[in-house]
Amino acid sequence: MSDKPILEIQSISKEFSGVTVLDGINLPLRRGEILGLIGENGAGKSTLIKIINGIYTPSGGSLSLNGETIQIKDAQAAKRHGIAMVPQEFNLVDSLNVFENIFLGSELRKKNGLLNKTEMRTVSRSLLSRLETEISVESMISSLSVAEKQMVEVSKALVHDAKILIFDEPTTTLTHHEINILFDLMNRLRDDGVTMIFVSHKLKEVKTICDRVAVLRDGVLVSVSEIDLIDEHQMAQKMVGRELSTIFPPKSTPDMDEEVLSVRGLDVENKLSNINLSLKKGEILGLAGLVGAGRTEFAEAVMGLRSKKSGTISIKGQEVEITSPRKAIENKLGYISEDRQGRGIHTSFDLLANTTLISLKQYTNILLDKKKIQDTASKYVELFKTKTASLKTELQYLSGGNQQKVYLSKWMDTEPEILILDEPTRGIDINAKSEIYQFINQLTEQGFSLIVISSELEEIIGLCTRVYVLREGKIAGELTGEQINEEEIMFYATGVKVMEQV
DSSP: OOOOEEEEEEEEEEEEEEEEEEEEEEEEEEEEEEEEOOOOTTHHHHHHHHHHHHSSOOOOEEETTEEEEEEOHHHHHHTTTTEEEOSSOOOOOOOBBBHHHHTTTSOOOOOTBBBBBHHHHHHHHHHHHHHOOOOOSSBGGGGGGGGHHHHHHHHHHHHTTTTEEEEEEETTTTTTHHHHHHHHHHHHHHHOEEEEEOHHHHHHHHHHSOOOOEEEEEEEEEEEEGGGGOOHHHHHHHHTTTTTOSOOOOOOOOEEEEEEEEEEEEEETTTTTEEEEEEETOOOOEEETTSSSSHHHHHHHHSSSOOOOOEEEEEEEEEOOOOSSSHHHHHHHHEOOOOOOIIITTTTTTTHHHHSSTTGGGGSSSSHHHHHHHHHHHHHHHHHHHHOOOOOOBGGGGGGEEEEEEEHHHHHOOOEEEEESSSSTTOOOOHHOOOOOOOOHHHHHHEEEEEEESSSSSHHHHOOSEEEEOOOOOOEEEEEEEGSSSSHOOOOOOHHSSOOOO
16 A cells, blocks of 8 residues: 555535535545445535546645646546445446446447457456456346345446545345455455545444544544554544443333234245244344345334235234234334335435324314424434435435434334334444334333344344344244344354254
């Protein structure tokens, strides 16, 4: 790694409708380094990387590449300067194969104008070989795993000979094994002299893979530190601007004598087998397991989003037949999906519409009661401390943490008594996480019962009083008290331990 900067961000500022979101950012990037970029949602991380990648034009300041001032007007201009981004949401076409995606928009052609597929295949194989992956260039994108799709995105960047790569929350949907593969790749790219920006909320990963870390807060660069000179706690403090105690509230004590949800013998074709599970009043029950273990499929089956082959669901001792989400809502069930933007919110709708979308019927007599809708939305903005310019702000302009708060508001407005939360804090910052954890705990104190599905073990351990561990569609273990620790959860999740009967 060279101390000489390859890219210099000089006094970069950005305003949207008169609101300053970046204020005079000065940040040099060294050749062959991995720079961590962290901050709360709304701190300005996304805006900064979009300026570097040509998606946004800065309101002030400049960028210098190898000592020369450059203008980056769009993503194509960024590519010409050797800058590329691996986005959090992949820009891949499922109906095309790997090499077609790698060259999408920059196809190689023969002298007669026809596509030179032979050359595109050859170059694609070379790129994938460099990444030490065995993905076939003929494979359809739809057939690839998330980790494999990410490798294709990296290949798309490298085909333009990228010298600066931006990774935007790259580990959000990866397993531990896939994260290790990604980090091995990043280390090899660093050895090749590629400079990388690693945007993440996962401070442990920043500490593991980065050489330096830059912290943004409210659009201002508050610190840049060598990674050996800062720990995760200090990173979190700099992000929020104050001393942080534990982000998890004290665990509540559920009424273990009152069962509010009972699932018996639940089978879902090729996904779940003989699931037996109970939820008590005021309990936060955890569902842990590796990706593909069946946790989300369980939630979807209970909510009527997925057909069950056999089994029963009982609420407060009464067997119910839930064949649709509407039936689930009628039975006081609520569900926060892991796919916030796909299934949870409408980013092109404003906060008012999103908050009351499911429960719109209660706001309609002959005409829509707009005053009542506004009062409800205002109530939830205050309850969740949602940061928004107005109730008419479209959700695409809110940070991930604030979008998640609106999503929670939407389901709270259906007046559920049982909430299933699937990856409730995925992709949101530590301060928003803490606020959501406090809210979850308050719900249990009010008699609500919750099932929390999470890939973050510290979340399961910090929130839950009881945990079921799923493995290959079956319950592998049930943990309580001191048993709820990372080692025990992983033993059951990986099959090292097996509980004969739960």
